[in-house]
Amino acid sequence: MMKFKITEVVVTFLSRLYCNTSLIMVVLCKANCGNKGVLKRPKTSDVLCKECFFKAFELEIHETITRNKLFKSGQRVAIAASGGKDSTVLAHVMKVLNERYSYNLKLILLSIDEGITGYRDDSLETVKQNRDDYQMELKILSYEELYGWTMDRIVEQIGRSNNCTFCGVFRRQALDRGAKMLEVDCVATGHNADDIAETVLMNILRGDIARLRRCTDICTSGGEDSIPRVKPLKYTYEKEIVMYAHFKKLVYFSTECIFAPNAYRGHARAFLKDLEKVRPSVIMDIIHSGEQMRFKDTIKKQIRGICQTCGFVSSCQPCKACILLEGLNRGLPKLGIGKKSKGDRMKAQQDLEKLHRVKNDF
Amino acid sequence: MCSVAEADFGDEGGKHTMLKDVALNAIEDENCKKCNVDKCVIKLDFKEAMCLSCFLYYVRHKFRATLGSSKILNRQSDVLFDFKGTAADVCLLHMIKFAFEEETYKRLSFKLKLVFVDENCTATTNTEDALRNRMTKIQEIKDILQQFPSFTCCYSTIADKIFDDISIISREKVLALIESEKEFSSVYHSIDTLSSKQDFMEIMRKNALRDTAHHLNCSYIFLSDISVDLAKKLISNIALGRGSSVSNDVGFLDDRISCIKIIRPLKDLNQHEVDSYVQFNNLKFCSFSNFSSNDNVASIQNLTSNFINQLQKNCYNSTVSTVYKCSNKIASNNETISCQNNTINSKMARSYITDMNQRCLLCKSILDYHHSETLYAIEFSRCVSGQIAANIEGMENLERIRESSENAKNSIENNRNKFLCHGCRNIFPETNQENFIF
Numbered sequence: 001m002m003k004f005k006i007t008e009v010v011v012t013f014l015s016r017l018y019c020n021t022s023l024i025m026v027v028l029c030k031a032n033c034g035n036k037g038v039l040k041r042p043k044t045s046d047v048l049c050k051e052c053f054f055k056a057f058e059l060e061i062h063e064t065i066t067r068n069k070l071f072k073s074g075q076r077v078a079i080a081a082s083g084g085k086d087s088t089v090l091a092h093v094m095k096v097l098n099e100r101y102s103y104n105l106k107l108i109l110l111s112i113d114e115g116i117t118g119y120r121d122d123s124l125e126t127v128k129q130n131r132d133d134y135q136m137e138l139k140i141l142s143y144e145e146l147y148g149w150t151m152d153r154i155v156e157q158i159g160r161s162n163n164c165t166f167c168g169v170f171r172r173q174a175l176d177r178g179a180k181m182l183e184v185d186c187v188a189t190g191h192n193a194d195d196i197a198e199t200v201l202m203n204i205l206r207g208d209i210a211r212l213r214r215c216t217d218i219c220t221s222g223g224e225d226s227i228p229r230v231k232p233l234k235y236t237y238e239k240e241i242v243m244y245a246h247f248k249k250l251v252y253f254s255t256e257c258i259f260a261p262n263a264y265r266g267h268a269r270a271f272l273k274d275l276e277k278v279r280p281s282v283i284m285d286i287i288h289s290g291e292q293m294r295f296k297d298t299i300k301k302q303i304r305g306i307c308q309t310c311g312f313v314s315s316c317q318p319c320k321a322c323i324l325l326e327g328l329n330r331g332l333p334k335l336g337i338g339k340k341s342k343g344d345r346m347k348a349q350q351d352l353e354k355l356h357r358v359k360n361d362f
Numbered sequence: 363m364c365s366v367a368e369a370d371f372g373d374e375g376g377k378h379t380m381l382k383d384v385a386l387n388a389i390e391d392e393n394c395k396k397c398n399v400d401k402c403v404i405k406l407d408f409k410e411a412m413c414l415s416c417f418l419y420y421v422r423h424k425f426r427a428t429l430g431s432s433k434i435l436n437r438q439s440d441v442l443f444d445f446k447g448t449a450a451d452v453c454l455l456h457m458i459k460f461a462f463e464e465e466t467y468k469r470l471s472f473k474l475k476l477v478f479v480d481e482n483c484t485a486t487t488n489t490e491d492a493l494r495n496r497m498t499k500i501q502e503i504k505d506i507l508q509q510f511p512s513f514t515c516c517y518s519t520i521a522d523k524i525f526d527d528i529s530i531i532s533r534e535k536v537l538a539l540i541e542s543e544k545e546f547s548s549v550y551h552s553i554d555t556l557s558s559k560q561d562f563m564e565i566m567r568k569n570a571l572r573d574t575a576h577h578l579n580c581s582y583i584f585l586s587d588i589s590v591d592l593a594k595k596l597i598s599n600i601a602l603g604r605g606s607s608v609s610n611d612v613g614f615l616d617d618r619i620s621c622i623k624i625i626r627p628l629k630d631l632n633q634h635e636v637d638s639y640v641q642f643n644n645l646k647f648c649s650f651s652n653f654s655s656n657d658n659v660a661s662i663q664n665l666t667s668n669f670i671n672q673l674q675k676n677c678y679n680s681t682v683s684t685v686y687k688c689s690n691k692i693a694s695n696n697e698t699i700s701c702q703n704n705t706i707n708s709k710m711a712r713s714y715i716t717d718m719n720q721r722c723l724l725c726k727s728i729l730d731y732h733h734s735e736t737l738y739a740i741e742f743s744r745c746v747s748g749q750i751a752a753n754i755e756g757m758e759n760l761e762r763i764r765e766s767s768e769n770a771k772n773s774i775e776n777n778r779n780k781f782l783c784h785g786c787r788n789i790f791p792e793t794n795q796e797n798f799i800f
């Protein structure tokens with residue numbers, strides 16, 4: 001069954017796109033192919049016809065892949081697929097480029113089922129559609145089987161605040177677990193230029209230097225014990241991804257997560273959209289700035305290690321996923337939120353209460 | 363992959379680290395906890411309520427500690443102070459005056475000269491209006507300076523090299539200046555966006571300050587930027603593509619040019635402290651009416667300012683301190699330019715130094731385009747759009763696009779862009795201002 005839900009945002013965007021299209025009907029494609037231009041590229045303001053846009057879009061991603069040596073011939077690559085526009089376009093383009101330029105990659109779709117009723121169950125149907133369309137293997141891992149908790153139940157415990165922290169931390173590790181299970185050489189994610197610029201701003205706003213250092217890297221965590229993650233869409237604007245998906249008539253799921261609206265990231269996103277209206281190149285400018293910044297040697301660097309409890313990549317002991325899971329299992333969902341000392345006090349208090357509890361023998 | 367849920371980071375971001383709902387700074391009728399002598403008059407965030415003398419001591423100590431711990435300012439140095447007449451300027455000047463009058467062992471020992479850099483040259487094209495605005499502003503600055511009779515102030519403009527005492531600036535002199543500033547004004551008006559105009563003026567202001575400092579033999583320049591200014595500047599400079607020079611733009615020290623160091627001694631003070639200091643000392647100040655700020659029009663700088671103000675005001679009142687502390691951790695990736703033969707203000711010397719050190723002609727920061735993959739990606743997109751033609755196939759075409767992208771990134775065929783950093787290239791994307799830049 002095809003699932004294609006159009007949110008208000010997408011409708012507004014597409015109506016603008018058509019509006020622009022009607023305005024530029026008389027302009028010829030900049031590539032001198034002789035065709036009429038049908039869209040204006042947000043990154044460069046160039047007017048292109050549909051065919052030239054497809055080719056330019058795909059060639060740019062090919063260039064990003066080859067110039068940054070993201071893959072090696074013969075590798076097994078997992079594509080992190082949520083069913084959204086980014087991962088759908090990534091899966092489509094990866095399949096096209098793999099065949100066109102003979103990358104010789106084995107592509108596999110990897111999805112995480114967080115257990116969000118009315119959101120993820122629908123989007124997974126889209127991923128299954130992609131599996132059939134692109135003839136790729138699909139592996140779905142659920143929070144339920146990995147952690148014994150679904151996001152619906154976690155939200156019941158924690159409420160609508162900080163719920164995205166659980167989801168983000170668990171998904172990050174679930175991707176690692178899935179990649180290990182599928183024995184892939186790397187995981188490709190659908191982060192686009194807008195996501196990365198937004199993350200640079202977010203990390204400054206919360207003073208997270210460790211993440212600010214690495215959030216613009218196109219390839220992360222390529223150590224001995226970890227599977228690298230790559231972002232082939234790093235230089236691709238979100239608007240172009242939507243245009244590509246729209247003109248190619250790709251099936252994707254575009255409803256925002258029902259638990260996400262209050263996330264702090266929303267402020268950074270709205271700010272970035274405002275900046276983009278004033279200067280469209282701001283997205284690339286922010287990524288460029290993020291790459292150029294250097295940090296003082298006195299700032300403590302995070303050392304990537306392995307969690308001694310679960311054995312997955314972590315920069316702290318135990319890893320955040322284990323702390324959050326312990327909190328849920330202990331009935332102290334706030335355990336991993338905020339300061340570690342606060343969490344330690346909560347644990348000590350609970351242990352003390354247990355010790356003094358009167359035992360009934362009957 | 364859901365774009366909302368960034369894989370590496372929780373969607374909540376720093377929500378849990380952001381302090382919410384801090385109780386209002388109500389002052390109870392009680393004695394100061396510190397001295398237990400006087401009644402409390404002020405309650406600062408995260409601090410006990412204080413009496414007036416403890417507050418003044420605390421704020422002055424902050425200023426002196428920032429300056430002293432850096433050990434950058436040498437004794438008996440000549441320091442130029444960029445005086446605009448704002449509350450922060452008046453606060454800093456009052457603190458310096460106080461420090462000059464302290465007992466010998468506490469006394470600050472440097473020589474202070476003030477400069478008022480007039481930016482009004484681009485505000486209006488009508489000469490009469492321009493003259494009236496500028497004379498009013500000069501009078502306003504003179505009135506404020508009457509509170510500090512021991513300091514002399516020099517008058518300079520952003521467009522011209524003039525270093526006269528502000529007290530002797532006449533209508534005729536200003537009129538002559540307005541006439542001579544037409545070239546600068548036309549360059550300014552040829553810039554098409556407000557973001558670029560504001561960025562341009564910021565850079566030219568710093569250059570004018572360096573020129574004045576050089577003329578007055580000052581090796582240091584004081585700016586009165588406080589934490590909220592620096593937080594806003596950090597984010598807006600990142601959005602302007604100035605990541606490589608951001609540590610100099612928002613840090614305590616800007617030593618791009620080693621013989622004229624720019625220092626921000628008020629960086630640890632917040633708006634509340636400055637406003638209270640000025641209020642308790644009954645100091646007169648003016649608002650800095652930067653004609654180009656034009657708050658009602660959207661620009662990167664104005665949007666950033668509103669964004670930070672809104673976050674700070676609404677629910678995340680640690681925003682400014684978090685962002686500005688972040689700026690303390692950014693390192694400079696520049697080696698400083700040494701002043702050779704003290705000719706920093708001559709155009710020839712600028713080109714020479716730039717050639718030697720691969721510096722931007724306008725902002726003097728290191729050229730940042732050589733190894734940037736992002737700038738290559740932008741140029742690649744531009745070249746692809748022009749050369750992709752759906753009917754042309756083959757690797758030969760791709761190789762050609764790659765070559766032209768690399769050339770465009772390094773500005774092989776563009777003599778102007780070759781000498782500008784990415785941020786400064788953004789100021790002049792279309793206009794040809796070679797004569798002005800060179």
